[in-house]
Amino acid sequence: MTDLNLNAIRRRCETATPGPWMTGSYFGARTLGPAVAVISGNLPPIELDPLRNGKADARFIAHARKDVPALLAEVERLSAEVTELRHAAERARPVVEAALRQFDTGSNEDLHELDRAVVKYRGQQ
Structure with a gap:
């Protein structure tokens, strides 16, 4: 994972105005014409320069209220999936090692051991 602090991002998201x-547009005192504004609840709008x-x-900014929670959920889903894939790779290690031994020795007993390991591994999933 990167140096993202997902807990801090989630706290900022959860404490922001729902x-x-x-x-929308409004006429701001410091502008020459309609300025774009982000409006949230009864809070004053944030003025943005329509020329820039x-x-x-x-x-x-307006979409961030829905986008950030969705992105957090996706990061958490992918992190859980990566963890599960790492565990699956660890569980598969004996099967791979048995396969490598079989190719090194070429004996029939190793083939049977590999077959048993694959059956056992498939039963764990």
Whole structure:
């Protein structure tokens, strides 16, 4: 895993104003025209400069309320899957080692041992 602190990200997400968030326009005191704003509940809007990619920024911020929890869930799902695959690889190690021994010696007994190991391994899944 990278140096992402998923717990810190989750805490920030859970303590943020609940969604849905949306984008809209309003006339700000410091602007010459309609400014893009992110509106959330009864909080004052965040002003974004419409001349400097404000609409795209507003969409990004508004979608973050749903996107971040979805991304956290996917990271956790993939982490669990990686852990399970590591465990499966560890369980498969004896089967692979038996197969390598069989190829080194070529004896029939090793083939039978490999077959038993594969059957046992398949039964564990």
